[in-house]
Amino acid sequence: MKDPANPTSRTPEDDRLRRRIGPTIRDVARMANVSIGTVSKALNNNGSLKAETRERVIAVANALGFRPNSLAQSLHRRHSFTVGLISNDSFGRFTMPIAEGLEACLADRQIAVFMCNATDDPERERQHVEQLLGKRVDGMVITARRADRRPGLDGALRGLPVIYVFSQSDDPEAVCLLPDDEGGARMAVEHLIGLGRQRIAHITGPERFEAVRLRRDGYRQALTAAGLAEGEGYYLSGDWSEKWGYDAAARLFAHGREPPDALFCGNDQIARGAADALRERGIAVPEDVAIVGFDNWNVMTEASRPPLTSVDLNLRALGREAGRRLIAMIDGTPMRGVSRLPCTLVIRESCGAKTDTLTGTEDYA
Amino acid sequence: MKDPANPTSRTPEDDRLRRRIGPTIRDVARMANVSIGTVSKALNNNGSLKAETRERVIAVANALGFRPNSLAQSLHRRHSFTVGLISNDSFGRFTMPIAEGLEACLADRQIAVFMCNATDDPERERQHVEQLLGKRVDGMVITARRADRRPGLDGALRGLPVIYVFSQSDDPEAVCLLPDDEGGARMAVEHLIGLGRQRIAHITGPERFEAVRLRRDGYRQALTAAGLAEGEGYYLSGDWSEKWGYDAAARLFAHGREPPDALFCGNDQIARGAADALRERGIAVPEDVAIVGFDNWNVMTEASRPPLTSVDLNLRALGREAGRRLIAMIDGTPMRGVSRLPCTLVIRESCGAKTDTLTGTEDYA
DNA sequence: GCCAATTAGGAAAACCTTTTCCTTAACTGA
DNA sequence: TCAGTTAAGGAAAAGGTTTTCCTAATTGGC
Numbered sequence: 001m002k003d004p005a006n007p008t009s010r011t012p013e014d015d016r017l018r019r020r021i022g023p024t025i026r027d028v029a030r031m032a033n034v035s036i037g038t039v040s041k042a043l044n045n046n047g048s049l050k051a052e053t054r055e056r057v058i059a060v061a062n063a064l065g066f067r068p069n070s071l072a073q074s075l076h077r078r079h080s081f082t083v084g085l086i087s088n089d090s091f092g093r094f095t096m097p098i099a100e101g102l103e104a105c106l107a108d109r110q111i112a113v114f115m116c117n118a119t120d121d122p123e124r125e126r127q128h129v130e131q132l133l134g135k136r137v138d139g140m141v142i143t144a145r146r147a148d149r150r151p152g153l154d155g156a157l158r159g160l161p162v163i164y165v166f167s168q169s170d171d172p173e174a175v176c177l178l179p180d181d182e183g184g185a186r187m188a189v190e191h192l193i194g195l196g197r198q199r200i201a202h203i204t205g206p207e208r209f210e211a212v213r214l215r216r217d218g219y220r221q222a223l224t225a226a227g228l229a230e231g232e233g234y235y236l237s238g239d240w241s242e243k244w245g246y247d248a249a250a251r252l253f254a255h256g257r258e259p260p261d262a263l264f265c266g267n268d269q270i271a272r273g274a275a276d277a278l279r280e281r282g283i284a285v286p287e288d289v290a291i292v293g294f295d296n297w298n299v300m301t302e303a304s305r306p307p308l309t310s311v312d313l314n315l316r317a318l319g320r321e322a323g324r325r326l327i328a329m330i331d332g333t334p335m336r337g338v339s340r341l342p343c344t345l346v347i348r349e350s351c352g353a354k355t356d357t358l359t360g361t362e363d364y365a
Numbered sequence: 366m367k368d369p370a371n372p373t374s375r376t377p378e379d380d381r382l383r384r385r386i387g388p389t390i391r392d393v394a395r396m397a398n399v400s401i402g403t404v405s406k407a408l409n410n411n412g413s414l415k416a417e418t419r420e421r422v423i424a425v426a427n428a429l430g431f432r433p434n435s436l437a438q439s440l441h442r443r444h445s446f447t448v449g450l451i452s453n454d455s456f457g458r459f460t461m462p463i464a465e466g467l468e469a470c471l472a473d474r475q476i477a478v479f480m481c482n483a484t485d486d487p488e489r490e491r492q493h494v495e496q497l498l499g500k501r502v503d504g505m506v507i508t509a510r511r512a513d514r515r516p517g518l519d520g521a522l523r524g525l526p527v528i529y530v531f532s533q534s535d536d537p538e539a540v541c542l543l544p545d546d547e548g549g550a551r552m553a554v555e556h557l558i559g560l561g562r563q564r565i566a567h568i569t570g571p572e573r574f575e576a577v578r579l580r581r582d583g584y585r586q587a588l589t590a591a592g593l594a595e596g597e598g599y600y601l602s603g604d605w606s607e608k609w610g611y612d613a614a615a616r617l618f619a620h621g622r623e624p625p626d627a628l629f630c631g632n633d634q635i636a637r638g639a640a641d642a643l644r645e646r647g648i649a650v651p652e653d654v655a656i657v658g659f660d661n662w663n664v665m666t667e668a669s670r671p672p673l674t675s676v677d678l679n680l681r682a683l684g685r686e687a688g689r690r691l692i693a694m695i696d697g698t699p700m701r702g703v704s705r706l707p708c709t710l711v712i713r714e715s716c717g718a719k720t721d722t723l724t725g726t727e728d729y730a
Numbered sequence: 731g732c733c734a735a736t737t738a739g740g741a742a743a744a745c746c747t748t749t750t751c752c753t754t755a756a757c758t759g760a
Numbered sequence: 761t762c763a764g765t766t767a768a769g770g771a772a773a774a775g776g777t778t779t780t781c782c783t784a785a786t787t788g789g790c
Binding site for chain 2: 021022067068069070071072074075078080082085090091092095096097099100103104107110112113114115116117124127128130131132133134135136241242243269272273299302303
């Protein structure tokens, strides 16, 4: 049904197509009476074109609502301006702030983020990696893998920039970004010592978490540095729940022997549970016992009575930094090894100091 | 520096390139001694090829680790197998389960999800939409916009499938998917009535939220249907915090007049605050007063004493359904209007019934 | 008024696949 | 043996853009 009088006129059916798909660079070229190469040059501000031509082309492109096809651009440029984020906690409480920081950083550079949830299932992870590689992502971020470090994804992604955030890899060459749990704990306990506390107990989560071990180490370092002894039975490892905090505190204060004058807790839920236990026993917080939590999860810190002093992992900052490093790697800067970013101590009422915010010092491992 | 004896041999420098970028269909074709068309046919299982050829090509492709370039495929197929998700609560507590459900549904169909955070800023939203359109997404999901409905994004995305989840649009044609707040509230209150409660109060969040108004309506419908009157001062609107729940409960039970025998709360934080207030007054839950919360946020429901019965919004299911509908729209099925998905009542100890899970009936508006 | 140098813009290859159409060869049946 | 099918696979266009190379036109210098 082609019009033999005008063989180039694919306008009728063409137009209908375009309406669904948007105008292409050819449409702009035709309207502006130039070649498609010229349009490209005008829009990307290179080549040598008369100013008038450039402006005219741009005007036509705007009038038509032309939007360059990123897929075609990527195909040619060998960069997709796209990265993948593989989460393992089902987009949980930890992945969210990381994703937010990452996305904010990358969005500034016009890089979009594919979000995938692998739920710690190696097979799903593999599928996602496969898909992302097919889509030619420029880089990849892996977050919140479980304690048990799995072999890297190294096989498939030869040379592709990858960064593990809040998560580790077996590969010593891998780039990992983590919060400085040890430093954060040390800071919290030093703060308590600075407030005159001498008998500081530590109630925390399951030891299979590296974070638990690191926070414990930080706790002990601070005690040792101040010449304080760790009281008998003052280190209590359980699960991450309020109930455990409540029970552990009850245990600490039920004994006949001298009770602690401060509790450093492995997370805010534990801290809140402990605070509840003390309140029910008529032990005043912070007067009799100071409490410091970990995570600075405002749902907990603010609802706790009194509001909790807590260590913030700065996950948003972690995400942003991951974005920066990934961009650097994509731009060719070589990177390797594990870095830890400082935590921040957010002071509220439960420790007896005046409200403040203290940030740890950088401590790259 | 071309080898005149073998003009097609781009192997030396070519190979180095390939190593970074991976083999292309040409490499497979060359290795298998067939044309690229044949490779394509072999891998996509169409065209007419001898079984032996097909297998040989596939074997070569595997050996080379060939991974088709999605960008090139999309360019040709006019489908990118990609959708955009624009969140407005900074990947908050509500977006995440929705995203999880959506991703799970779409991943089954090999569709990847771009996640963008607009933080309720129209300008950022516009930028993200622009970027996504450039990337030629097949569809778009908008979540968790604020109460104040903003004009649709309708201008730019002529004809692109868009679905609003947990969020509304001015455009009456827009496809919206929401939880059935009203039905969920009705179910909760009917459940309390069924347990013999007669004086049921409702402590809830700020009235500017449509969810608050709908839950209140459901509450009143259930009372009316059972021939019960709403007690004087039994409806209390405040903020979403534990503190408000605590204060409101204190107010309800401090008065000289007859106290409620059940509390239906607008969210779990309020419910937990109320439970704390009652416990401190020596009022037994659920014996003296039954409590039902809303959101079924396990951090709250499980830490509350006793554990909270609560209405689950089924956000994961909402996300999955959004995925299904988006796929349908992409496949050409026309859709419009607002749908609401049923909530589920998760029964724990705070209401005095035996542990159970009840799902509301479908109720499409 | 002529040659060289510069400028403006076009043509076409390249990026990687898919798909349509076409050619060749082998096979079928008479 | 020959015409007519069918099977197998190749060639090339298409998809939308960027970039390199090239041509034509303009300018400047003498």
